[in-house]
Amino acid sequence: MKSVWFKNHWRRLLVDMHIPDWDPSFLSKLDPEEYVRRMVQAGVTSAMVYTNSHVGLSLYPTKTGAMHRGLKGQDFFGRVLDLCHKKDIAVTAYHSLVFNNWAYVNQPDWRIVGPRPGLLGSDRYGTCCPNSPYRDFALAQTAEVCGYDCDSLFFDMTFWPRVCYCPHCIERFRREAGTEPPRVVDWTNPLWVQFQRLRERWIVEFAKLATDQARKVNPKMTVTHQFSTMLHDWRVAVPFDLVDACDYLSGDFYGESIQQSIVCKGFFSLSPQRPFEFHTSRCLDLHDHVTTKSPARLASQAFLAPAHGSAFMFIDAIDPVGTMNAGIYDRIRSVFDRMAPFEPELGGQIEADVAVYYSAESKFDPADTGKSTADDTLSDRPPHWLAVVGACRSLQTHHVPFAVVTKKNLAALDRYQVLVLPDVLMMDDEELAAVRRYVQIGGSLYASFRTSIQKPDGTFRREFGLADLFGVSLAGPMDPALNFFSPAGDEFRKWINPQDHLIHFGGQLPVTIRNAKVLATRTKPYTDPGRGEPFGKTFSSIHSNPPGPAGTEPALVAGTFGKGRVVYAAGALEAMEHEVNQEVFAGIIETLLHRPRWIRVRAHRAFEVTVFDQPERKRLVVSFLNTNPEFAGVKLPVEFEVRAPEGSTPAKVMKLSSREAVAFKRDGQYAQVAAEGIDTFAMFAVEYQ
Numbered sequence: 001m002k003s004v005w006f007k008n009h010w011r012r013l014l015v016d017m018h019i020p021d022w023d024p025s026f027l028s029k030l031d032p033e034e035y036v037r038r039m040v041q042a043g044v045t046s047a048m049v050y051t052n053s054h055v056g057l058s059l060y061p062t063k064t065g066a067m068h069r070g071l072k073g074q075d076f077f078g079r080v081l082d083l084c085h086k087k088d089i090a091v092t093a094y095h096s097l098v099f100n101n102w103a104y105v106n107q108p109d110w111r112i113v114g115p116r117p118g119l120l121g122s123d124r125y126g127t128c129c130p131n132s133p134y135r136d137f138a139l140a141q142t143a144e145v146c147g148y149d150c151d152s153l154f155f156d157m158t159f160w161p162r163v164c165y166c167p168h169c170i171e172r173f174r175r176e177a178g179t180e181p182p183r184v185v186d187w188t189n190p191l192w193v194q195f196q197r198l199r200e201r202w203i204v205e206f207a208k209l210a211t212d213q214a215r216k217v218n219p220k221m222t223v224t225h226q227f228s229t230m231l232h233d234w235r236v237a238v239p240f241d242l243v244d245a246c247d248y249l250s251g252d253f254y255g256e257s258i259q260q261s262i263v264c265k266g267f268f269s270l271s272p273q274r275p276f277e278f279h280t281s282r283c284l285d286l287h288d289h290v291t292t293k294s295p296a297r298l299a300s301q302a303f304l305a306p307a308h309g310s311a312f313m314f315i316d317a318i319d320p321v322g323t324m325n326a327g328i329y330d331r332i333r334s335v336f337d338r339m340a341p342f343e344p345e346l347g348g349q350i351e352a353d354v355a356v357y358y359s360a361e362s363k364f365d366p367a368d369t370g371k372s373t374a375d376d377t378l379s380d381r382p383p384h385w386l387a388v389v390g391a392c393r394s395l396q397t398h399h400v401p402f403a404v405v406t407k408k409n410l411a412a413l414d415r416y417q418v419l420v421l422p423d424v425l426m427m428d429d430e431e432l433a434a435v436r437r438y439v440q441i442g443g444s445l446y447a448s449f450r451t452s453i454q455k456p457d458g459t460f461r462r463e464f465g466l467a468d469l470f471g472v473s474l475a476g477p478m479d480p481a482l483n484f485f486s487p488a489g490d491e492f493r494k495w496i497n498p499q500d501h502l503i504h505f506g507g508q509l510p511v512t513i514r515n516a517k518v519l520a521t522r523t524k525p526y527t528d529p530g531r532g533e534p535f536g537k538t539f540s541s542i543h544s545n546p547p548g549p550a551g552t553e554p555a556l557v558a559g560t561f562g563k564g565r566v567v568y569a570a571g572a573l574e575a576m577e578h579e580v581n582q583e584v585f586a587g588i589i590e591t592l593l594h595r596p597r598w599i600r601v602r603a604h605r606a607f608e609v610t611v612f613d614q615p616e617r618k619r620l621v622v623s624f625l626n627t628n629p630e631f632a633g634v635k636l637p638v639e640f641e642v643r644a645p646e647g648s649t650p651a652k653v654m655k656l657s658s659r660e661a662v663a664f665k666r667d668g669q670y671a672q673v674a675a676e677g678i679d680t681f682a683m684f685a686v687e688y689q
Contacts, residue, residue: 005046005090005151006222006248010305010343011336012277012313013039014048014094016286019068019320020055020101027070030322032079039089042329043336046090048154048313051077051145053094054125056102060148064140066102070322081150092152093145097138097210099157101126110134113166115183115374127161130206131168138206139213146217153214154250158207158225159236160199163373173198185368185378187425193458199237207245222247230266231259233382234364240406243270252279252315254286257627258393260301261608264308265392265404266358268350275346278305279313282328289317292328295335296632296680300625302335303681306342307610307623309350342683345621345656348614351598352403354589355416356391359384360406361456362425383506387422387448387575394574394582396608396627399601400589410434413443418592421447423572426456432465439469440562444592448569449509450478470568471516471559480507484523484547485555485573485584492520492556495587496580501547503578508555508571516559522570523551558591565592596643596669603638606631607678613645620644620686621656624678635677641670644688652687 015035019026039047052058057068060077067073077093084091104111104126112127128134146153165181173181177194186192211223228251229238243249249271253263260278267276280301284291293301298314305312314332318324365379388404395402403416410431413419419438424447427435432452439445452465453474463474485502487493496502501523508522526540526548540546555570567588574585598611599622606628612621622642644650650671653662662684665672671686 006273006275006277006311009046009090010275010311010346011044011339012046012048012279012311013042013044013332014279014313014315015050015324016053016315016317017050017059018053018055019070019318019322021057021069023320024070026320027068027318027322030071030076030318032076032083034324035080036083036087036089038324038326038329039084040087041326042314042332043340044089046092046151046311047080047084048092048094049077049080049084050094052096052100052141054096054099054101054157056096056100056104056126058141060144062141062144064137064144078148081148090151092154093148093150094154094156095142095145096156097158098127098130098161099125100128100134103128103134103137107134107137110137111166112160112162112164114162115165115372125161129164129166129168131164131172131202132166135206135209139209142210142213143217146214146221149218150221152222152224155207155210155223155225158203158210158242159229159232159238160203162235163199172202183373185371185373187364187366187369187458188460190458193456196234196237197456200239200241203237204239204241204245207242211245224248224250227251227267228253230263230270231385232363233380233385235378240270240360240408243272243408246272248273249276250279252281254280257300257304257608258389258396260304261396261627262388262392262404264304264310265350265402266406267310268308269403269405269409275309275311277311277313279315281315282332283317286315286317292331294629294632295331296629298331298335299338299680300627300629302339303625306339306346306683307608307625307681309346309348309612312339341657345683345685348612348621350403351611351613351620352401352416353593353597354395354400354402354418354420355405355413356388356395356402356420356422357424358388358404358406359424359426362423364425366425383572383575384423384425387572390572390574390576390581391420391422391585393577394585395589397582397605398586399599399603399607399609400586401598401609401611407431413438414441416443417595418444418446418589421445421451422574423449424451426454427452427465428456435466436469439564439566442563442594444564444594445469445566446569446588446592447566448574449507449572467514469561469566471514471557471566472511472554472568472570473514475510475512478507478509481528482525482545483508483555483571484525485520485571486523486547486550488518488521491587491591492584495584499580502573502580502584504571504573504576506572506575511554511570513554513557516554516557516568518554518557519567520556521551522553522555523547523549565594567592598643600641601638602640604631604636607636607638609640611642615645618688620688622684622686624675624682626678626680631679633679635679638675638678638682639673640675641667641672642686644669644671644686648688650686651689654685654687656683656685
């Protein structure tokens with residue numbers, strides 16, 4: 001029977017050990033007893049422990065590869081495993097796939113061969129191709145590791161670090177596609193897109209082989225793969241189907257709070273089992289070995305986990321000789337001690353009014369078309385991702401509970417009042433049918449820019465695939481020039497007040513009205529700033545490009561379809577970071593909400609709110625997280641009204657850190673609460689009957 005250790009181990013820690021052995025002092029002071037003492041000192045309930053690392057050297061006696069010479073034959077992993085279990089600390093074995101310097105050096109035929117020669121971006125990382133005989137080596141090492149009685153196995157780096165043109169990949173593509181793999185990025189060419197889809201299929205196939213090998217050797221153990229690739233662009237070629245090789249989702253992230261919020265919501269939607277886990281470093285980032293984040297920043301990042309019902313893992317890094325900084329573990333303990341009281345309160349179903357759609361097939365930039373796969377100017381900021389982030393940031397700062405959903409969640413769209421399709425570049429017929437049904441029966445839709453024009457095989461539709469929902473028809477190719485959204489009515493004018501126009505740099509599609517109301521029109525500047533004409537009549541204002549005479553072409557429209565409502569924007573206005581764009585997007589969402597909201601909040605925009613329903617305990621759990629550590633120690637007021645589930649009324653409100661009752665007013669299904677000032681995190685239980 002498979003272990004369920006991850007259901008009740010919330011405080012987790014990983015110590016990075018990517019240390020080579022060219023210096024005899026490296027890892028010479030690595031002490032298993034000291035290592036476990038630090039785990040206990042930090043108050044962890046689960047430790048992720050290295051079996052190998054990106055350098056490819058094993059930290060246990062191996063028969064398939066090479067052991068780190070600094071260990072002098074000591075079975076570090078096995079000893080730490082035994083000591084942790086004696087302390088009731090669950091152990092996840094860390095194992096690096098694809099990134100393996102030892103294999104790269106000793107088996108040149110296994111190497112990933114990029115579009116140009118050389119190692120991955122530097123002289124540090126040697127990477128091996130899953131289509132080469134490296135696959136057999138990786139599976140043999142997996143069998144070795146799974147011979148230990150560990151609780152779980154985490155495979156790191158299960159992705160393509162770059163496009164591979166090794167002989168094994170070329171031969172496999174010839175066999176499956178009948179031609180040479182393309183070397184020019186072209187998102188309008190079905191052959192290029194086929195190459196990308198095969199790369200995705202190959203990496204999932206490799207992941208499933210590794211998972212199956214682990215389960216064969218140790219059926220009790222859980223298995224997961226690095227899923228930080230959820231946020232990475234097309235080059236890593238990891239589709240969301242990778243979750244099929246995982247028992248739960250896990251990944252490390254280093255961005256701002258909105259990134260980690262999106263991750264948690266995406267993991268909640270995708271994880272085969274919960275809780276999932278996310279990791280981040282105690283240092284500023286992985287490239288800084290010494291600078292520890294402030295206590296406020298550590299706490300702010302860590303508390304995103306309980307706010308989303310997630311486990312959390314800190315990442316430290318060993319010093320090359322194998323020593324650890326004892327003071328760091330006191331700081332980690334201080335955060336974990338603050339989190340521990342909330343652990344019994346976690347669980348349930350996250351409730352949201354809005355779902356933001358995230359498309360694995362749309363993680364590319366059409367502007368890269370025509371560039372070589374070796375081109376350093378390939379974009380790493382896909383426009384779909386920027387639109388996802390912008391939409392989520394606006395919802396976060398306006399305290400609108402939101403979910404992040406994918407194609408795997410199409411059957412559950414009815415849970416949400418509003419579905420957001422932010423510049424979704426590629427959609428298949430299954431997605432179109434699900435969205436059409438959702439709106440037909442009463443759901444609300446916001447969609448922007450190129451949504452539904454292109455199919456996932458690279459071919460284009462002659463018309464928006466959702467034109468009947470949008471109420472507009474495509475009238476021509478994208479205009480990449482500077483544009484403005486100009487009010488066509490009072491609603492849009494109110495959203496941008498006191499401005500007269502909303503500037504937009506991201507390109508816009510010309511559209512014609514079919515059956516929709518125009519909320520804003522497209523206005524062009526007096527001159528095209530990209531035209532590059534000689535000095536003269538090339539500008540209307542020397543420093544900027546003001547809007548010219550107001551245009552009449554529709555840019556933002558609203559309409560109905562079946563029982564639902566739809567707003568379509570001809571440019572992804574939600575993608576821009578300006579606060580006014582956030583106000584406009586939030587205003588649009590407000591018009592699309594058609595049922596009572598789960599929660600209404602009056603608080604500083606730094607707070608993010610989440611709502612979980614726990615019907616078995618007949619309560620809602622409401623969490624507030626201050627996402628801005630600049631306000632550390634500053635208690636900010638929060639007022640909220642939270643709605644009990646249909647058919648019930650609120651009976652009691654309790655602050656879960658102290659388990660003290662909180663005064664509230666009942667207004668039908670809503671409990672109205674004026675909370676005491678909150679600095680970093682607060683969690684409330686709203687019991688209903």
